[in-house]
Amino acid sequence: MAMWIQAQQLQGEALHQMQALYGQHFPIEVRHYLAQWIESQLWDSVELDNPAEEAKAKRLLDNLVAELQRKAQLQGGEDGFLLKIKLGHYASQLKSTYDRCPLELVRCIKHILHSEQRLVQEATNASSGNGNQAMDSLSQRHQQINQAFEELRLATQETENELRKLQHSQEYFIIQYQENLRIQAQLSSLSSLPPAERTQRETTLQSKRATVEAWLTREATTLQKYRLDLSEQHQKTLGLLRKQQTLILDEELIQWKRRQQLAGNGGPHEGGLDVLQSWCEKLADLIWQNRQQIRRCEHLTQQLPLPGPMEELLSKLNSDITDVISALVTSTFIIEKQPPQVLKTQTKFAATVRLLVGGKLNVHMNPPQVKAVIVSEQQAKALLKNESTHSESSGEILNNNCVMEYHQATGTLSAHFRNMSLKRIKRSDRRGAESVTEEKFTVLFESQFSVGGNELVFHVKTLSLPVVVIVHGSQDNNATATVLWDNAFAEPGRVPFVVPDKVLWPQLCEALDMKYKAEMHSGRGLSEDNLVFLAQKAFTNSSNNPEDYRTMTISWAQFNRESLPGRNFTFWQWFDGVVELMKKHLKPHWNDGAILGFVNKQQAQDMLMSKPNGTFLLRFSDSEIGGITIAWVAENPNKSGERLVWNLLPYTTKDFSIRSLADRISDLNHLLFLYPDRPKDEVFAKYYTPPLSKAVDGYVKPQIKQVVPEFTTPNPEPSAGTPTFMEQTASPSVSHPNNFSVYPSMNDTMLDADGDFDLEDTMDVARHVEELLRRPMANQWSSQQS
Template identity: 25%
Template sequence: MTQWEELLRRNLIQGRLSQLYERKFPRHIRHSLCLCLESQDWDLAALDENKARACFHALLMYLDEQWNHSLQDNNFFPGPDFLGMKDYLVKHFQDEPLNLAVILSECLQEEKKVLASASEKQGCGSPAVQQKWKELDRGVNELKRQTLEVKKEVKSLELLNENLDYVQKTWQNKVEQDSGLAQSNAAVKEGCLKQANFIMQTKEMVLQQIVDILNQAEQIVAALTDVELPEWKRRQQLACIGGPVDTSLDHLEEWFTAVADVLIQVNQELQKLQDQSKKYNSPDASSFPRETENFTLSLLTKLLANALVVDKQPIMSSLPQRPQILKTGVRFTAAVRFLTNLPEFKCQLKVKPVFDKDVEETTTVNGYRHFDFTSDNSKVLDVDRPDGGLVAEFAHMTLKESKARPKGSCESHLGVTEELHIIKFVTELQFAGLSYNIEASSLPVIVISSTSQIPSAWASVMWCNMLSTSEPRNLSLFVDPPPLTWQQLSQVLSWQFLSVGQRGLDEDQLSMLRDKIVDNPDGIIHWNKFSKNESVWIWIDGILDLIKRHLVDLWQDGYIMGFVSRETTRDLLKEKLGPF
């Protein structure tokens, strides 16, 4: 797997990497030429013009080869524009191949840093998290081992039953044909009885093994659905507002898939035991423990009901760093993933997005806007990504406002950018004789009608994501918005500068901001103070926009002090000699 594919697989091409490619090099060329680009030594080329020129010509030759291959394939759908990429490289770098080498060296090094940072967060987190994940790994591996043992025992039982049945039937025929064997009949019957008792005891032992597996599986399912999955959703929520956290689903997908596979295999072995009891008229056939099968299916149901997640929150391509803001009539994308990635489920799940499904505010709040999708966006989950995930990507969704607005039972004082909505992704699965209704909900989204509403909408997204930490989400949050502590707000503000300028705020900058924003001695900031009446956020957002447009390099390198009070400015000017 190339470095670029690894970044895609782990959903890391965002934030500082996304901005880097916006400024330095076309992202679509990096994507299409990932293998060729990474096969060249751009670090060395950045120091040697001859090497840089050789690497440049190697790229052009590769593009020519790919163009010729595309002509020979005669694909109906157009592929990458290799000629367009070649024209771009020739136009911008033919006379300055060293410049290309410097740019690509910087980009590839930055990618390595992002991967290393993500790996550190994932693999070298707190000792408690590490220990918890190791225990889950051990628990899942133990389930798989015990399930293999059960399968061997069930197969052994089948052979024992076959042998006993054969002896009983053939011996009876021999006795009927030869009366001289009648005196041996009692001994044979006694042997058969002993064998039947042994089979019964073995079966009871296997059933107990299955119960032990299910008891362990129950604990792991609870850990996955009640602890690990909510924690991942919280990390994703923070990542949406710039938090430098790991949102990889690798561990969860591995655990969900393994445990579901164990439960499916256990259910199959239970069916085999039941079939054996009926086939060989076992004395315990009527008392077969149906509750064990029901227990298995209940665990599987809980796992599958939680397996659908919103892998990529709704986002417009024009606002790559500000998800959860949608504009009517403008295309946006989202993606869902089914964590139980088994072959049995491939192409079996058709997912449909539904706007504001089961949202009380649509009927109880007067003036609450109603929206619909402009077309049917249903997708079938399929394995069509480099990481092999069971994913459906909704790449062409748009919203329109419904004309009818039913009146509710109370008045709404919410502004457009305070009105929270959700998108639910629903599907139905038929499996193991049961029907599963499965759904996953997006984080709250805000629907705007004008780009001028983006700053206020983003303030609402940040406030909501910091406060609404569990499901179901509180879509009436801004009817009476709770305050944030300075610790919470300072963290999310620093993330904004990290996302835009690749450097967060230091303690001095945060201290100045605190003096400007916080009036309350308890360090509490109210929503009205931040975004409504005094519009502190609009001022900060203007600074972020200035950095993004003109000052990224200077901000990243620390040449801009940023937030400095008048008093500090005077002191600094007095300390330094010069005409200014």
């Protein structure tokens, strides 16, 4: 409702744009009377390219119709009678229009709401402060573009008016020219008249002919000047059109593509495509109008040839403006939704291409077909250099043809590839140490269509962002590294797909922070201390000063080709393991600030030794990918008066698939305060699993808990008789001989092909636990001690 209230306050061009959003496809009255209901629905939760979401869209449609009918029934009295009929009619109309395609209703309303939000935001920015404050750079650019469009509109209108004047003048000239021919014919026919009459008539006609010929001579010169002036005006307009097109295509569209690329690394979602489309459509409209004017000038010139350079001038203008519109059409064939950049064979994937000027040029009147093929890096280079005229393929994509559809509600012409699948891939010879996960491909989309009644035919192509093809989930980690490096450090206009081999450490930090924040869905990214820790790991450097790393460069080999010293994994593999662990199991705790994470063992010991016994912190394991450990300070049970920092055997995603971090911390009574001094229940209690329900049908459910034997203390919960299950290993900062663990070893067969925990194997562990719990606890304890 708040958005609609603000939208009604729009003025001028913004109000006109807002009103243009509505029509037969979605009446503005529906928006007005159901404003609160419409804005409260989760339209963005519906994936428009997923046919499985149609049921959700159908529910939204049915609810909208029901709400509209309810609103209609509430209308009473004489004044409400007509509104009641109108709302009831709209309910039937929407049901009839979208019942077979409910996703189109969702697409329509999402477009309306996003457009309203943009218009309101732009109006707010323009009027913020006292009106004299400078607008931000984005608003200034938009204002500059809109002002240029107004200049172009006025210039085009002016040449249209001048063209009409020229046409009228030329038509009158032709009439007078015909009159002169008629006079000449009359003079020729005087020979048959008597001499006296002939002399009188001849004198009159000669005088009249002299007057007309004098006028024709003057008017021919005037027409020539009109034509030259008009061609000069068209030349100026063409220059303005080129300038505006350069601004939109070479700056705004390129920036949008760059934002789309960074979104692949977790950057802000690329918005503003609807704004770009509106600009491109205005450009197309203006270019086409000017081209039609130039063609009419050519026609007038052919109708009445006059001495001068007009024919050559107009031919050049026609050629130039045709090149401009060709550049516009070919540049606005873009990929709205990129295919996945890590592409697994035999796996379904989707993509969407869009022609930003398709609706304006009526391309949908004869819907073109788009074809998708996968090409190698070398093939992409050849295509961009125009060395290859036909599309060679490096693999086979199933369901790779799609017809472009026009969506009237949004005015977009697009092709939605919903069920593509890469059946096979043909790899090239690898260079040096390059692995298959460093080889880049791209999906090429191409189409052909005509405009202006087959007057112009366009063959358009566009390349996706680089994709890395994998055949197994185990390759995903390294493939993601290739994609992240390319997305972060690709230069605009590069040769496919060249990236620098080395970058400054702060540049990589920015990319890692972007990725981390995106996966955590939080504004809490990597702090300066976290980045210092990562620099120490990447460069094996012990400096704690961020300035020491600002001028250092890191190479691709250091990032994800060479293993870290003393380890069998790379820097990226370690970092990505942390991201995956946090994303799957620990995201809330990171966002709560409960996990320090990026702290080494020595730092943890230094931090904890100054705190009371029972203080603990959570840090990522240095030695294991995707591992996190608990470090805490406590008395040495073997030596009175001595305090030690203990480190629990790292947890991994396998462990958290069985029991959560919060529950594990709850189990350990010797953990009292989360560093520096927060009571653990204050931080973790909201994540504890509720106590098990009472016995059902005489059976008591077993409960999995963990203990660290050296630190076992009486625990009032669970009640007596509730069995517990002991697991986990603890070690102090110095080596400790005891090792307590009764979990069966979990090998890779317990993971599926993508490295995820397999539910059936989890049940095997649970059955093993039940089996253990049926044994006497005393025997179980003695077997562990031995």
